[in-house]
Amino acid sequence: MKQLKVFAAALLLAGTATQAQNADQPWAITVGVNALDGGRSSVATDFADRFGQYFQTDNWSILPSASVLNVSRYLGANVSFGITGSVNKMTRIVMPDGFDNLQRQGSRVVGGDFNGQRRVDGADLMYYGVDGQFRYSIGGLIGSKWFDPSIHVGGGYAFLGKASSGNVNGGLGLTFWVTENIGINLSSTYKHQLEDGQDDLFNFERGNDISVPTHLQHTAGVTFRFGGKDTDGDGILDKYDECPEEAGLKQFNGCPDRDGDGIPDHLDQCPDVFGDAQYNGCPDTDGDGIPDHEDACPEVPGLKEFNGCPDTDGDGIPDQLDECPEEAGPKENNGCPWPDTDGDGVPDHLDECPEVAGPASNKGCPEVKEEHIKQLNEYGKTILFNTGKSTFQEQSYAVLDNMAKVMNQFPNAKFAIEGHTDSTGSDKINDPLSNDRANAVREYLISKGISASRLSSQGFGSKNPIDDNKTVAGRANNRRTEIKLVK
Structure with a gap:
């Protein structure tokens, strides 16, 4: 019972030590089985022979x-x-020939071993051991991550049956790391007992009881190393993890790559969408060299100056803002060309005569030439009024209609209508009469579709004769209606 209490205490003490680990995983626990070798190492006199x-x-x-x-x-x-705490039952042990104490207890002595020694089977002696050891990892020295040979030295205390003894020990170990934290451990430890007379296996002063022999102990177990802090549980310790609070991948030093594009999220401008490294992890769906998150038209190839949108007609207005995307036009007209109804090259909004062709120099209207004014004045000479009145004689209406036709050819031209009389009568009569006759011509032309804004009228009486008022023919020439172009 005393030995069991000591062994239990040793197991409690084991919670303060370590083996087969590193600075990243400083703690380790090994659980396994052990084998006690009660053979030559127990009885050989020569130290080297003990391992034969x-x-x-x-x-x-x-x-x-x-x-x-x-x-x-x-x-x-x-x-x-x-x-290390260990428990076993020693059932096989080598002892000097002639000792029959164990035989009397029912054990079976097997034939000669060497140098007159005999092996006893069925000894049935409980074994408890507590050992403290320093271990040096050769695997750490050679830089191997999975193959970890080691050497160890230390001391301990062992109980065998009713006997007990301290020891110094040393040995070799080998761990194969299957994963980062789990390894298969094998070791052999030579335990040299310190009690006097241990090499003879007996201490007759203790009542012919067997003492604890020097022996070999072999162990095989599974080692679990732990203790490194891994906050996000991604298998990468916080000290190496660039993203210690977010589970990630080893190739990115513990940082995640949610979209799987090979760019870790903390360097990825589009961490939830598979993208290209040249665009910092963002995609370029339309392949126009502008990543989608900067592209106003991500599914249609476009131009950088238009934030990735196209300009099909090349008028400098992107298609999404262009009301006529396939026909070039100015921005002022929302990308559509200005209409030019008369095809004279002057757009309608600048053309004062949008339905009649004319040069740009005349704002898109036809130009009134000298021959047209001459023709109007020829018509004007043939307008006849009733004597002393501003009413027309019947045959003058055809002349007035012809004048209207000529003027309608020039929609933006302005004309001044002048009335003149001969010198017959006084100015008091002739001035208002000439003025009324000029205005009568104006009003008739307005009735034929000539804009009032284009016509002005004025009477000059007899002040501007063009012939001699002393003759009948001269006075007839002086009674006239003249048309002048207002520029």
Whole structure:
């Protein structure tokens, strides 16, 4: 019962030590089985001879259950310290020939081993061990991440049956790291007992009881290393994780890549949409060299100056703002060409005569030439009024109609209508009469569609004769209606 209490205490102490880990995962626990070798190492006199049957398992005692527990902590420079608790039942042990104490207890003595020694089967002695060891990782030295040989030294205390003894120990280990945190561990430890007379296996002063022999202990187990902080649980320790609070990928130092485009989210301007590295992780659906998030028309190739939108007609107005996207036109007309009804090259909005062709120099209207004015004045000479009145004689209406036709050819031209009389009568009569006759011509032309704004009238009486008033023919020439072009 005393031995069990000591072993339980050793297991509690094991919570303060470590083995087979590193600075990233400073803590480790190994759970496994152990085998006690009660053979040559127990009785050989020569130290080197104690390892002569290292690979012979005939003398091994194995408890078929989890029988070893190690807890360890990394100290630095590839060195760790751990405490191991183990339990076993030694059923095979080599002892001097002629000792029959165990035989009397029902054990079976097997034939000669060497140097007169005998192996006893069925010894049925409980074994408990507590060991503290410093371990040096050769795997850390050679830089291997999965193959981790090691050496260890330390000391401990062992209980065998009713006997107990302290020891110094050392050995070799090998861990194969299957994953970052799980490894398969194998080790062998030579435990040299410190109690006097241990090499003879007996202490007769203690009542012919067997003492704890020097022995080999082999272990096989699974090691779990832990203790590194990984806040986001992505398998990358916070000290190496550029995004420690967001689960990510190893190739991006722990940062995520939600859209899987090979650009980590913290460097990706479009982290939720698969994109191209040249556009900082954003896509360019239409392939126009402008990423979608900057492209006002992401599905249609366009121009950079129009934020990725096209200008099909090349008029400098992007299609989405152009009311005539396939026909060039000015911005003032929303991208549509100005209409030119008369086809004279002067757009209607600038053309004072949009339905009659004319040069731009005359604002799109036909120009009144000298021959047209001459013709109007020829008509004007033939307008006849009733004597002393401003009313027309019947035959003058045809003349007036012809004048209206000529004027209608020039929609923007302005004309001045002048009335003149001969010298017969006084100015008091002739001046108002000439004025009324000129105005009568104006009013008739207005009735024929000539804009009133284009016509002015004035009477000059007899002040501007063009012939001699002393003759009948001269006075007839002086009675006239003249048309002048107003410029």
